[in-house]
Amino acid sequence: MTQTVGDYLLQRLREWGVEQVFAYPGDGINGLVASFGKADNQPRFVQARHEEMAAFAAVGYAKFSGRVGVCMATSGPGAIHLLNGLYDAKLDHVPVVAIVGQTARSAMGGSYQQEIDLQALFKDVASEYLVEVNVAEQLPNALDRAIRTAQASRCPTALIIPADLQEEPYEAPKHAFKQVPSSPPGTSWSAPVPPEHDLDAAAAVLNAGEKVAVLVGQGARGAAEEVRQLAEVTGAGVAKALLGKDVLSDELPYVTGAIGLLGTRPSYELMRDCDTLLIVGSNFPYSQFLPDFGQARAVQIDLDGRLIGMRYPTEVNLVGDAAATLRALLPKLTGKPDRSWRETIEKNVASWWDTVEREAAVDADPVNPMAIVSELSRRIPENAIVTADSGSSTNWYARNLRIRGDIRGSLSGTLATMGPGVPYAIGAKFAHPDRPVIALVGDGAMQMNGLAELITIARYQHLWTDPTCVICVFHNNDLNQVTWELRAMGGAPKFEESQSLPDVDYAGFALSLGLTAITVDKPDQLGPAWDTALSAGKPAVLDVRCDPEVPPIPPHATFEQMKSAAQSVLKGDPDAFHLVVQGVKTKLQEFLPGRKN
DSSP, X not given: OOOBHHHHHHHHHHHTTOOEEEEOOOGGGHHHHHHHHHTTTSSEEXXXXXXXXXXXXXXXXXXXXXXOEEEEEOTTXXXXXXXXXXXXXXXXXXXXXXXXXXXXXGGTTSOOTTOOOHHHHHTTTTTTOEEEOOSGGGHHHHHHHHHHHHHHHTSEEEEEEEHHHHTSBOOOOOSSTTOOOOOOSOOOXXXXXXXXXXXXXXXXXXXXXXXXXXXXXXXXXXXXXXXXXXXXXXXXXXXXXXXXXXSSOTTSTTEEEEOSTTSOHHHHHHHHHOSEEEEXXXXXXXXXXXXXXXXXXXXXXXXXXXXXXXXXXOSEEEESOHXXXXXXXXXXXXXXXOOHHHHHHHHHHHHHHXXXXXXXXXXXXXXXXXXXXXXXXXXXXXXXXXXXOSSHHHHHXXXXXXXXXXXXXXXXXXXXXXXXXXXXXXXXXXHOTTSOEEEEEEHHHIIIIIHHHHHHHHHHGGGOSSOOEEEEEEEOSBOHHHHHHHHHHHOOOOOHHXXXXXXXXXXXXXXXXXXXXXXXXXGGGHHHHHHHHHTSSSOEEEEEEOOTTSOOOOTTOOHHHHHHHHHHHHXXXXXXXXXXXXXXHHHHGGGSTTOOO
């Protein structure tokens, strides 16, 4: 049988070790779909319910596997639908390859059905590498470059293959003018280390400091042990950008947790009071949560020189692999005999976790959303993967979930788009079919696309050696994060027509798919519900009716934010009284006896 271009594409993906392609079919990729059938579905065609979800699943797979995620869509509308997921990959620096169909070459430029300018469409999102394959001999090099560029630049790339070319006989490139043969799949990546004199300069800054703070992001994930050693030598506290939440265990007494608007009070205090700052693998954008300019001397370590020195006036900028650079730096550091800075950090951290537990225990109507994550933290398996969606539930993921063991977690950190929580979980299950996965998702995101992707979970659960996949829905019938942003940032009351959601029985829908379904509407049901979901032996939906008026108050809330929220109440917020009561009860926990500062 003659090998077609589509057949060869799948062969080359197999040679690269690609095991699944997250996709949705359409006539612009019919030739590729036919090739999946001839190849006995190797790599596996994982059918999402929507092309955007296919892209998100590829991002989730790449985030949790460390390998390139691959998604596929037809021309025109299918290609357009990929964009949100691909932008998520671009902004969070995740390697994803998008393969998209296009109108037949003979019809291009003729205003054919579903013909759009894909080069223009993908020019920004796939700016590192975007190519249209127009002859068979072009394919191997184009695909290889798309994969290698995605790996090297940690970004999305795109390959456009016209529909008629997919079905043509494949011809390998020849050693001839204007033809580009390609090397076998596989690449060896270096771990660069900055020059010795720059390491000496960084060590001098860190050794001179008396109050050292460290900020880690996702780029420090492979350097966790080195960060721990540095923190011990320098007596530093370590704060975590949200994409780096799983870099270090929250059981370490000097780890202050997340930083920023969704962050913790100890992280705020760490940055407020330090005299020296080390940033490792983070491009955390909110400089208002870093030390005041001129307050601290600073060093930054990052593999990408384009992202270094952007957020704070760093004195020494080390472009290199985080782990290798820290290993070279550690012998140059001297211990600090005065441990009072570290003792203050540890006291603040211990006090914070006491506060978090008290806040989660505050009565609410009907369930306190903080308690949902606090109860999960008490029983989460140490090899679990947690995905979080964008919304008010992100606050509780950031502050209440205690990372320990080998727990991994991620979310749409930079684009902060709604909707990736469930497809990320699907990608995570294909990356690690033997590990439990938990998605923390608001009801707005579930109505946007999460409900549909429960169908995908039900379809593919048999492929996972551990089918545990818990989708926890924060069911408050409100687009809650925007509601609180209106109140805190603009002093505007909740606008019901914009913010209120129709009531949906999420557990009922899950039950109709044969999934485990649990509804919680009382606080004492929450712990047992998590136990049931985590031990069900199959995917589960945990539908928790929670109070939308529990405020995600930053522990360092500004006077202006508090004034704006009060103004929204005075302007006639429909839940004014309950809002005030919950806010006072929650904030009061920071000042009750037992706070250790």
